[in-house]
Amino acid sequence: MEKEYLIKLEKVNELRLEDAERENVLAFFEKRAEDLASLEEVETSNITRMVHVMPITAGIREDVAIKKFERDDLQKGAPETTDGYWQVPRLVE
Numbered sequence: 001m002e003k004e005y006l007i008k009l010e011k012v013n014e015l016r017l018e019d020a021e022r023e024n025v026l027a028f029f030e031k032r033a034e035d036l037a038s039l040e041e042v043e044t045s046n047i048t049r050m051v052h053v054m055p056i057t058a059g060i061r062e063d064v065a066i067k068k069f070e071r072d073d074l075q076k077g078a079p080e081t082t083d084g085y086w087q088v089p090r091l092v093e
Contacts, residue, residue, distance in 0.1 A: 001029040 071084055080087035
């Protein structure tokens with residue numbers, strides 16, 4: 001990362017770095033660039049690509065409808081019902 005680019009990023013992100021802090025940030029990104037360059041030197045043409053490091057299996061269940069409750073049981077606590085639906089007071093005329 002260039003110093004000019006870092007200064008632009010400071011302005012965009014409303015940061016104020018001292019010169020020493022700016023040098024630390026630039027040194028950090030320079031080290032990351034060196035790390036990336038060393039990784040690019042590794043021979044990987046004979047390696048199988050992976051999407052995930054660990055094998056992932058999808059625990060998919062069957063899509064089966066199960067009726068857990070009866071309508072009458074659910075409406076026992078309702079103050080009022082009409083034709084199997086909860087009856088609520090009218091709010092808007």
